[in-house]
Amino acid sequence: MILVATEYCPFCMRCILALEEKGIKYELSLVNLAKKAEFPELLSPYERVPVLKHDGKSIWESSVICEYLEDICPNPSLLPTDPWKRANARFWIDFCNTRFMPTYFNLLKSSKGSKREILRNDLLDHLGFMNTAGLSKWDHSSPYWMGKQVSLADFAFYPFFERFADVEEYRGIEISSELKNLQNWIETMRNHPAIGLVSRPRSHYVEYFRNYYAD
Ligand SMILES: N[C@@H](CCC(=O)N[C@@H](CS)C(=O)NCC(=O)O)C(=O)O
Secondary structure: EEEOOOOOOOHHHHHHHHHHOOOOOOOOEEHHHHHHHOHHOOOOOOOOOOEEEEEOOOEHHHHHEEHHHHHHOOOOOOOOOHHHHHHHHHHHHHHHHHHHHHHHHHHOOOOOHHHHHHHHHHHHHHHOOOOOOOOOOOOOOOOOOOOOOHHHHHHHHHHHHHHHHHHHHHHOOOOOOOOOHHHHHHHHHOOHHHHHHOOHHHHHHHHHHHHHHHO
């Protein structure tokens, strides 16, 4: 199994986390997207990575790749067994893909001005919603997004909190100390074994993203 990926890609990180958590043997093929015209066969139909190559077939889109990994390797499971909880995990993955992530990247790409302020407030609203609607139902003995077990919902969101220094440092976003559930979840994830394999210090992201996002 080969995962075609690129550095600093939160979507690729989701797949790496699922592969690592499941203990699946894979090869990581890192590509340089600046030269993507040279390897169209390695990209998705949308000309993106990650792409998973397995048994001569290709699978695209990080959320789909993660569900595929769940299908071919159900143990350890990264989705709850209860159908409602399973649906709930998928709701949060959808929220991450359709609300949280676009706001996050639009804020980073925005130039100074009122549009940036709107996006800043939108991202803060999303963080509040995640804190109260997503994470408030669990206590400290159930610290992951869906409870006691890490799941694909954790792996959908975490890559954005791994690099959160970019919105903090360059767009003035702060996770309020009142968002205790979110703070606890971030702490839990930072201590999760698979995260140790992909994480870098905050200062690394501040430096790396300076060229892209500093005004
Ligand atoms: N919805 C896709 C998004 C993947 C994506 O946007 N990947 C970026 C890298 S982080 C990419 O391949 N961009 C193509 C480019 O920069 O040319 C997924 O979840 O896999």
